Amino acid sequence: MGPWMTIFQQESQAAKAARFQVTVAEPVSQGGVVTSLMAFELNATTTLTQVLFFKFRSVDVKLRHSSGRVAIDGNLLAGLAPTIAKKVAVYVQSYVENIPI
Numbered sequence: 001m002g003p004w005m006t007i008f009q010q011e012s013q014a015a016k017a018a019r020f021q022v023t024v025a026e027p028v029s030q031g032g033v034v035t036s037l038m039a040f041e042l043n044a045t046t047t048l049t050q051v052l053f054f055k056f057r058s059v060d061v062k063l064r065h066s067s068g069r070v071a072i073d074g075n076l077l078a079g080l081a082p083t084i085a086k087k088v089a090v091y092v093q094s095y096v097e098n099i100p101i
Contacts, residue, residue: 009049009050011047011048011049012045012046012047012048013045013046013047018040018041018042019039019040019041019042020039020040021037021038021039021040022037022038022039023035023036023037023038024036028071028074030073030074031073031074031075031078032071032072032073032074032077033071033072033074033077034069034070034071035069035070035071035072036067036068036069037067037068037069037070038065038066038067039065039066039067040063040064040065041063041064041065042061042062042063042064043061043062043064044059044060044061044062045059045060045061046058046059046060047059
């Protein structure tokens with residue numbers, strides 16, 4: 001049970017509610033690929049202040065975002081494909097072996 005009369009009280013809560021990313025890869029007419037990345041972060045803070053019989057609530061929400069685009073030439077990618085496949089093959093085997101079934 002709380003006191004009979006509260007003169008001053010303040011409560012504060014903060015949360016990083018969400019972080020997420022969205023990536024889209026699109027082919028372009030010259031045979032290349034354009035990849036777009038969007039990243040978001042949501043931060044929220046709420047404060048409740050009581051002075052005598054009055055309660056004041058404040059809420060602060062911040063949405064941060066960042067985005068970027070990168071393009072790779074199709075001819076360059078085709079020339080690098082054997083080298084990339086060779087490097088990735090080691091990791092693919094390890095990844096598949098560690099998938100829980």
